[in-house]
Amino acid sequence: MRAPKRVSIISFLLFPALLHAQSSGIPLHAPTYHILDRLDIMSGVNSPIHPELKFYARQDAAGYAVAVDTLSTRLSWRDYADLQYIFDDNNDCIADSGLFCRRNDRGLFKVFYRTPAHFFEVNTKDFTMRVNPMFNFHIAQQKDDPELTFMNQRGLEVRGEVDDKVFFYTNIVESQARFADYVTQRVEMYNAIPYAGNYKTYSPRIPDVTNAYDFNQATAYVGFRATKHVGVQLGHGKHFIGNGYRSVFLSDFSNYAFYLKLNVRVWRFHYQSIFQELSALGANNSGGPNLRIPQKYVAAHYLNYRITPRLAVGLFEATVFNRSEQFELQYLNPVILYRTVEGMIGSPDNVLVGFDARWNFLNRFQLYSQFLLDEFLFSSLVDPEEEGWWGNKYSWQAGLKYINAFGADHLDIQMEYNTVRPYTYSHDDPYNSYTHYNQPLAHPLLSNFKEFIGQVRYQPVPRLILSARYIRSKLGENTLTENWGADPLISNRNRVRDYGNVTGQGVPATLDLLGLDASWMLYHNLFADFKLLFRNKNSDDDTRDLKTSLFGFGLRMNMWNGNPDF
Numbered sequence: 001m002r003a004p005k006r007v008s009i010i011s012f013l014l015f016p017a018l019l020h021a022q023s024s025g026i027p028l029h030a031p032t033y034h035i036l037d038r039l040d041i042m043s044g045v046n047s048p049i050h051p052e053l054k055f056y057a058r059q060d061a062a063g064y065a066v067a068v069d070t071l072s073t074r075l076s077w078r079d080y081a082d083l084q085y086i087f088d089d090n091n092d093c094i095a096d097s098g099l100f101c102r103r104n105d106r107g108l109f110k111v112f113y114r115t116p117a118h119f120f121e122v123n124t125k126d127f128t129m130r131v132n133p134m135f136n137f138h139i140a141q142q143k144d145d146p147e148l149t150f151m152n153q154r155g156l157e158v159r160g161e162v163d164d165k166v167f168f169y170t171n172i173v174e175s176q177a178r179f180a181d182y183v184t185q186r187v188e189m190y191n192a193i194p195y196a197g198n199y200k201t202y203s204p205r206i207p208d209v210t211n212a213y214d215f216n217q218a219t220a221y222v223g224f225r226a227t228k229h230v231g232v233q234l235g236h237g238k239h240f241i242g243n244g245y246r247s248v249f250l251s252d253f254s255n256y257a258f259y260l261k262l263n264v265r266v267w268r269f270h271y272q273s274i275f276q277e278l279s280a281l282g283a284n285n286s287g288g289p290n291l292r293i294p295q296k297y298v299a300a301h302y303l304n305y306r307i308t309p310r311l312a313v314g315l316f317e318a319t320v321f322n323r324s325e326q327f328e329l330q331y332l333n334p335v336i337l338y339r340t341v342e343g344m345i346g347s348p349d350n351v352l353v354g355f356d357a358r359w360n361f362l363n364r365f366q367l368y369s370q371f372l373l374d375e376f377l378f379s380s381l382v383d384p385e386e387e388g389w390w391g392n393k394y395s396w397q398a399g400l401k402y403i404n405a406f407g408a409d410h411l412d413i414q415m416e417y418n419t420v421r422p423y424t425y426s427h428d429d430p431y432n433s434y435t436h437y438n439q440p441l442a443h444p445l446l447s448n449f450k451e452f453i454g455q456v457r458y459q460p461v462p463r464l465i466l467s468a469r470y471i472r473s474k475l476g477e478n479t480l481t482e483n484w485g486a487d488p489l490i491s492n493r494n495r496v497r498d499y500g501n502v503t504g505q506g507v508p509a510t511l512d513l514l515g516l517d518a519s520w521m522l523y524h525n526l527f528a529d530f531k532l533l534f535r536n537k538n539s540d541d542d543t544r545d546l547k548t549s550l551f552g553f554g555l556r557m558n559m560w561n562g563n564p565d566f
Helices: 005-020 031-042 058-071 077-089 181-190 338-345
Strands: 120-123 127-142 149-162 166-178 200-202 212-225 230-237 257-266 269-279 295-308 311-321 350-361 365-375 393-402 411-420 449-461 464-477 507-523 526-539 546-557
Touching: 031 058, 031 077, 031 365, 058 077, 127 526, 149 546, 181 546
Parallel strands: none
Antiparallel strands: 120 127, 127 149, 127 546, 149 166, 166 212, 200 212, 212 230, 230 257, 257 269, 269 295, 295 311, 311 350, 350 365, 365 393, 393 411, 411 449, 449 464, 464 507, 507 526, 526 546
């Protein structure tokens, strides 16, 4: 329910102070992202968050929720339920949480769950901490497969702050799984678990299945506020840049990585620099179990400028390099253009640049786009003899979000188109490809494809989320002996031809995927899930055809896995 006017005014006065504080981030794919996206489009309240840069700080999410509760006149009862979810989930980030957040002072044994969102919490003047269990138990039946697929994940999440200046976050999740056939095929092809990384195979007795995997996932970082507007993080985790279902800049599809991140937020700007240590190969193909995986590095900058509260543009650049497993110190300069560094040191590194834009309009719609340039030759556009030059490597995205579609509260529609030219993200040195642990740093389909995504999400009551997504992709795949530009892990020196290259060349294939999901929140962040998935790959090479039908259900708590939509 909306806070009393007196409470709202006090909270609004506190809002600027909240925004300058530092806090841990909201895990990617958590419900808060969709809620904040909706509020930014429809509430009419200016958001301090630059939504292109994920993950969001909890302090920003809580502060913005307070401001929306205070200022917006466009909220429905479902929107207030969304705000209550954010208040409860981030009660440590609100100056007087008792005004907004629900409490149960008796809790469980008067110690646990004294607030709905947190198993155990500490609140003192100089130290706060939240501890929560994590689990995901899911089981499914695949058509024409006598063995079940399953996901068995257990973990623990801990976050907190010290002296209102230093914050920390850590989680570790132990996982065992047997995947659908197309995911298993991907694991065997690239020696990596999608959205994760290293694994070992095993044969469980319960359930009695083959082709199962055992793997761990972990996130950990510490951060502090260097100045009022500058924050620093050091840790191990993932990032996402963009407004879409996909990103052609940086996504969370690949493995976790060690990173140093700098954030500068001043006026209408948010500037972020990320320096990461990556794995050039996977553990299962690095030469042996006791050999260190070859390392490479990426340095990336992203500048977002909010021209108006509803219109924003951004610039992105990244470079991938390997220097006998040591970082190129000149790339630590957080503001210089990387092409300038390349010229100064004569490097053979892989540099990418990009541009994106976002426009919210009519309190219902958002248009967004990304364009990334890996390499380009202008003369190939005007000289017929150079048409289709292999080095014209670029990708782009265009999308539209429509919230409260057709006047139906919490009916949200998203449509998106992505295309990536052949050989994009690749390099003549495969260690310099835009990849990590044999997985793409951007789009999960890698390169040489066109893709359409349509997604519908409806929330008839606050605890029930119904969603459907349809994805159609036109792929061009490599043959066993020819590199048509579909896999950035392969050196582009081995290309088939220099000119006449088109998106979808090689072995054409069409991929159709339909996913239907229903999730009921039994308790805060405790969900019962029901899933249907239909996937059909139809290739010109009949041996690559694969049809998958899957139905499953499960129970999860504080877990936010990405869908294996590839």
